[in-house]
Amino acid sequence: MDHCTLCPRRCGALRTAEEGHGFCRLPETMRIARIAPHLWEEPPVSGQRGTGAVFFSGCTLRCAYCQNAEISHRNAGRPFTPAALADALRRLVDMGMQSISFITATPYTEQVLETLALYRPPLPLVWNTSGYETVETLRRLEGVVDVYLPDLKHYTPRIAQLCAGAADYFPVASAAIREMVRQTGAPRYDEDGVMTRGTLIRHLILPGATGDAIALLDWVAETFGREIPVSLMQQYVPCNHVDIPGLDRRITPREYRRVRAHMEALGLPGFLQGPTSATVDFVPVFNQPESFPGEG
Numbered sequence: 212m213d214h215c216t217l218c219p220r221r222c223g224a225l226r227t228a229e230e231g232h233g234f235c236r237l238p239e240t241m242r243i244a245r246i247a248p249h250l251w252e253e254p255p256v257s258g259q260r261g262t263g264a265v266f267f268s269g270c271t272l273r274c275a276y277c278q279n280a281e282i283s284h285r286n287a288g289r290p291f292t293p294a295a296l297a298d299a300l301r302r303l304v305d306m307g308m309q310s311i312s313f314i315t316a317t318p319y320t321e322q323v324l325e326t327l328a329l330y331r332p333p334l335p336l337v338w339n340t341s342g343y344e345t346v347e348t349l350r351r352l353e354g355v356v357d358v359y360l361p362d363l364k365h366y367t368p369r370i371a372q373l374c375a376g377a378a379d380y381f382p383v384a385s386a387a388i389r390e391m392v393r394q395t396g397a398p399r400y401d402e403d404g405v406m407t408r409g410t411l412i413r414h415l416i417l418p419g420a421t422g423d424a425i426a427l428l429d430w431v432a433e434t435f436g437r438e439i440p441v442s443l444m445q446q447y448v449p450c451n452h453v454d455i456p457g458l459d460r461r462i463t464p465r466e467y468r469r470v471r472a473h474m475e476a477l478g479l480p481g482f483l484q485g486p487t488s489a490t491v492d493f494v495p496v497f498n499q500p501e502s503f504p505g506e507g
């Protein structure tokens with residue numbers, strides 16, 4: 212692929228089958244670090260039996276504190292053809308999953324579309340993303356993706372620049388989320404409470420950044436009213452040897468209470484994720500034989 216501009220970095224970089232020369236350093240061939248049932252997403256995504264999660268290698272945002280840095284920063288994973296991924300999706304369906312989640316798949320948009328042309332799972336298809344997406348790439352997913360699961364991470368350019376070298380994060384992600392909501396409309400659910408269509412916005416509260424969290428919740432309420440659910444997460448753990456001043460601790464109960472109270476005052480629907488998941492024990496195993504259960 213010449214001149215890749217799939218994500219907002221718009222590197223214009225050459226990506227060959229084996230090598231990538233852009234910010235993400237990803238080749239054109241899909242690389243995947245884990246394909247397995249996953250039970251720890253929000254209930255409308257995981258259901259009772261789990262979402263079939265495909266963790267793609269690499270990330271176009273690469274937050275300094277990422278708990279999955281092994282794949283997002285260091286691109287751990289193995290190559291997959293569209294035919295091999297289609298076979299893996301069939302296995303996930305046979306395992307009784309209630310949705311399929313593609314996690315940070317944007318650099319492989321082309322190959323994902325090829326895969327789905329070979330086999331379209333009869334389940335809601337979830338696009339799990341950092342929120343750092345271009346509207347142009349999202350338009351290619353219209354009618355393909357059923358559920359968008361974007362993060363909405365930073366409001367102020369200073370924090371976005373410090374954490375991810377992406378001062379433009381908020382204008383880019385807010386435009387992307389507007390496009391996601393335009394495509395999917397208000398959430399719809401099946402009889403088990405699994406989202407079959409819609410957008411669910413996630414926000415991870417960062418230590419010392421409750422002002423950012425509140426500004427983002429205000430933006431959601433002003434833009435979408437009470438139509439779009441928000442998952443408010445308090446399980447930040449300093450990972451990846453993060454050396455940004457202030458990000459070397461968990462959030463305090465007081466910080467969490469402040470943001471939660473604001474979300475409740477706005478009347479936003481959604482989910483409040485507890486501190487029980489504030490541990491790196493929740494990080495899945497990547498790029499090992501057990502990361503690909505069911506393979507022959």
Ligand code: SF4
Pocket residue numbers: 215216217218219220221222223224226231232233234235236237271317318
């Ligand atoms: S997907 Fe990778 S190569 Fe393409 S524009 Fe984004 S960072 Fe650059």
